[in-house]
Amino acid sequence: MKVIDKIALVLIIIGAINWGLVGIFKFNLVDTIFGELTVITRIIYALVGISGLWGIKLLFDD
Numbered sequence: 001m002k003v004i005d006k007i008a009l010v011l012i013i014i015g016a017i018n019w020g021l022v023g024i025f026k027f028n029l030v031d032t033i034f035g036e037l038t039v040i041t042r043i044i045y046a047l048v049g050i051s052g053l054w055g056i057k058l059l060f061d062d
Contacts, residue, residue, distance in 0.1 A: 015048035
């Protein structure tokens with residue numbers, strides 16, 4: 001597994017944990033740490049989204 005694949009996987013896991021917290025406890029960890037829709041928060045959300053798209057590629061790798 002390449003380094004970029006591992007980074008994408010870590011970001012996907014972070015995003016999944018955050019959405020789990022939102023769904024179960026109505027608690028957004030990213031917003032709590034970095035503020036609601038600050039530039040940093042938006043960058044994190046964008047990176048998690050891009051990682052999710054990259055994760056599609058991981059499904060088809062051998």
